[in-house]
Amino acid sequence: MITIEIKAPYLIFLGGEVGRVYAKTGSGIVDWRPELCKGQMNFVENGLDLGLPNMNIDEAVAAGIKSFVIGTASVGGGIPEQWLGVMEKALEAGLDIVGGVHKKLNNIPRLVAAAEKSGARLVDVRVPPENIPVGSGEKRSGKRIITVGTDCAVGKKYTALAVERDMKKLGFNVDFRASGQTGIMIAGSGIPIDAVVADFLSGAAELLSPENDHDHWDIIEGQGGIFHPGYSSVSMGLLIGSQPDAFIVCHEAGREVIGEWNGFPIPSVEQVIERTISIGSLTNKNIKCVGVSVNTSMLDDQGRVSFLSSLSKRVDLPCIDPLIDGTEAIISNLL
Amino acid sequence: MITIEIKAPYLIFLGGEVGRVYAKTGSGIVDWRPELCKGQMNFVENGLDLGLPNMNIDEAVAAGIKSFVIGTASVGGGIPEQWLGVMEKALEAGLDIVGGVHKKLNNIPRLVAAAEKSGARLVDVRVPPENIPVGSGEKRSGKRIITVGTDCAVGKKYTALAVERDMKKLGFNVDFRASGQTGIMIAGSGIPIDAVVADFLSGAAELLSPENDHDHWDIIEGQGGIFHPGYSSVSMGLLIGSQPDAFIVCHEAGREVIGEWNGFPIPSVEQVIERTISIGSLTNKNIKCVGVSVNTSMLDDQGRVSFLSSLSKRVDLPCIDPLIDGTEAIISNLL
Numbered sequence: 312m313i314t315i316e317i318k319a320p321y322l323i324f325l326g327g328e329v330g331r332v333y334a335k336t337g338s339g340i341v342d343w344r345p346e347l348c349k350g351q352m353n354f355v356e357n358g359l360d361l362g363l364p365n366m367n368i369d370e371a372v373a374a375g376i377k378s379f380v381i382g383t384a385s386v387g388g389g390i391p392e393q394w395l396g397v398m399e400k401a402l403e404a405g406l407d408i409v410g411g412v413h414k415k416l417n418n419i420p421r422l423v424a425a426a427e428k429s430g431a432r433l434v435d436v437r438v439p440p441e442n443i444p445v446g447s448g449e450k451r452s453g454k455r456i457i458t459v460g461t462d463c464a465v466g467k468k469y470t471a472l473a474v475e476r477d478m479k480k481l482g483f484n485v486d487f488r489a490s491g492q493t494g495i496m497i498a499g500s501g502i503p504i505d506a507v508v509a510d511f512l513s514g515a516a517e518l519l520s521p522e523n524d525h526d527h528w529d530i531i532e533g534q535g536g537i538f539h540p541g542y543s544s545v546s547m548g549l550l551i552g553s554q555p556d557a558f559i560v561c562h563e564a565g566r567e568v569i570g571e572w573n574g575f576p577i578p579s580v581e582q583v584i585e586r587t588i589s590i591g592s593l594t595n596k597n598i599k600c601v602g603v604s605v606n607t608s609m610l611d612d613q614g615r616v617s618f619l620s621s622l623s624k625r626v627d628l629p630c631i632d633p634l635i636d637g638t639e640a641i642i643s644n645l646l
Numbered sequence: 647m648i649t650i651e652i653k654a655p656y657l658i659f660l661g662g663e664v665g666r667v668y669a670k671t672g673s674g675i676v677d678w679r680p681e682l683c684k685g686q687m688n689f690v691e692n693g694l695d696l697g698l699p700n701m702n703i704d705e706a707v708a709a710g711i712k713s714f715v716i717g718t719a720s721v722g723g724g725i726p727e728q729w730l731g732v733m734e735k736a737l738e739a740g741l742d743i744v745g746g747v748h749k750k751l752n753n754i755p756r757l758v759a760a761a762e763k764s765g766a767r768l769v770d771v772r773v774p775p776e777n778i779p780v781g782s783g784e785k786r787s788g789k790r791i792i793t794v795g796t797d798c799a800v801g802k803k804y805t806a807l808a809v810e811r812d813m814k815k816l817g818f819n820v821d822f823r824a825s826g827q828t829g830i831m832i833a834g835s836g837i838p839i840d841a842v843v844a845d846f847l848s849g850a851a852e853l854l855s856p857e858n859d860h861d862h863w864d865i866i867e868g869q870g871g872i873f874h875p876g877y878s879s880v881s882m883g884l885l886i887g888s889q890p891d892a893f894i895v896c897h898e899a900g901r902e903v904i905g906e907w908n909g910f911p912i913p914s915v916e917q918v919i920e921r922t923i924s925i926g927s928l929t930n931k932n933i934k935c936v937g938v939s940v941n942t943s944m945l946d947d948q949g950r951v952s953f954l955s956s957l958s959k960r961v962d963l964p965c966i967d968p969l970i971d972g973t974e975a976i977i978s979n980l981l
Binding site for chain 1: 780781782783784839840841842843844845847848849873875876877878879880882883886907909910921924925928929
């Protein structure tokens with residue numbers, strides 16, 4: 312399979328961060344994949360604690376760690392000069408370095424030189440693999456769910472991860488499929504769909520959820536929004552290449568305008584369902600919506616209950632806040 | 647404007663071709679933009695004649711030519727070793743070299759060296775310009791038509807060029823906007839939309855037809871097909887970023903399956919109209935279909951007339967073969 316692959320276990324590098332907000336990637340990995348995380352490294356005294364053992368490079372090597380994962384985003388998305396020393400040391404010790412920051416690891420000569428010397432890899436999770444084919448549209452075995460959104464940043468990744476977790480608990484054979492940088496670092500593999508050249512978008516989506524066992528479910532992280540003036544074509548390519556059997560609409564209660572795109576109202580959940588079915592049916596005639604996942608953090612408890620129940624009546628589907636309710640209601644409806 | 651720009655006039659380089667079929671690009675440029683073509687160069691005795699004066703590099707320079715345009719595709723899309731000498735000579739004389747072949751000019755060290763020395767450019771029309779922004783969806787002044795298709799290779803470029811020609815004849819202020827490599831070489835500028843990174847697709851389409859005078863028309867070359875399993879997301883991004891006021895559906899009479907994608911039937915013209923309006927209305931509420939352009943080369947004369955008139959009745963729009971009928975009927979309907 313042509314996807315980015317990250318070797319486990321990980322040493323989560325937290326740079327000089329002291330607040331979790333800038334270490335979302337690191338804490339996301341620890342939250343969703345604790346079994347992959349064996350250590351953390353701070354660059355300051357009293358740095359952030361994700362609950363992992365603090366390790367230096369030698370200790371990480373002794374613990375069998377394979378990847379040095381940059382779990383923080385410095386302001387501007389760069390790699391500060393003062394990180395390079397410890398990164399070189401990690402590379403010399405044979406650890407891969409994995410980063411999703413804007414500045415590409417493979418464009419930093421000191422790191423490239425150290426990696427070449429030891430054979431360790433510099434894994435830029437924002438850079439898609441090469442040789443992605445054009446989408447074929449051919450039917451693949453196995454079953455697929457995708458999360459779609461009324462906008463960007465409405466919980467598509469979170470919902471997909473929660474569905475994976477909850478289906479696993481119920482004994483299903485299931486995999487989260489990451490289409491964005493943070494998701495890839497959590498899952499340990501995936502393709503950054505929005506960085507793929509346009510001609511190969513649906514082809515990349517096809518690689519992301521390859522043929523599988525008949526009873527296997529891929530839970531695919533959606534991107535963008537099908538009514539988004541900037542990103543809708545990314546959503547469309549991912550949808551068509553994924554050929555999903557089912558989808559979950561993700562939404563944020565109270566959001567009325569597409570984030571940073573004033574003048575573009577958030578589409579209704581019904582509009583997103585209708586459009587997703589009409590486009591998705593090109594590669595899967597039986598595509599259907601199985602539920603709505605709502606971020607209700609803007610509402611109080613009473614507001615949340617009434618929002619979800621009125622939406623559920625309107626669309627005749629289970630509507631949940633995955634953070635509070637879990638996703639079992641949607642999974643039951645799926646099955 | 648961030649687009650590829652080719653300096654005119656051109657010397658059309660025909661390599662060793664003796665048949666027009668491999669020199670489609672060169673003959674397309676001469677057909678549609680004779681005023682930009684001042685000379686031709688063959689690499690063999692009795693080579694192809696596009697009706698231009700034969701010139702060597704010195705003669706081209708003396709004639710004021712600015713670009714050496716590769717008007718032929720060698721088998722495999724490469725640049726044969728034996729072309730490099732004359733190309734170096736062209737670069738040394740200050741001519742840009744312009745190519746749409748697969749092999750990138752900028753990856754050929756001998757050419758890069760010669761270009762650096764003289765300051766001439768190597769223009770790979772398959773490589774999009776840098777710094778393309780994400781699409782904003784903001785309304786731009788001026789008017790726009792786009793050609794869309796029931797499939798790839800159904801005459802979207804040809805139709806757009808024919809509409810530009812016919813509207814010009816009628817005195818309109820109009821520009822063809824090229825979104826593919828051959829179109830860019832004909833127009834002398836444009837963006838190869840399918841080579842843009844997915845996140846920036848609609849942003850690239852926005853750059854391609856920038857703000858303009860109120861009574862100015864951009865005639866935008868479409869790409870792919872909105873029901874195409876491989877390329878529909880390219881079509882969608884181009885459509886949304888173009889925010890067209892009007893569109894023309896292009897179709898080939900008799901084609902029943904998406905080219906090379908067996909199992910995917912060609913959508914009906916009605917389906918393409920409905921889907922294009924529903925998607926295009928995100929950035930232009932007044933989008934409408936103004937006609938259908940059909941390649942009827944598979945039909946005899948009687949078949950052609952009956953096909954077009956029955957389609958015209960079905961969709962209640964002017965239906966023409968642009969090669970035979972011209973596009974005036976569609977232009978009248980537009981106005």
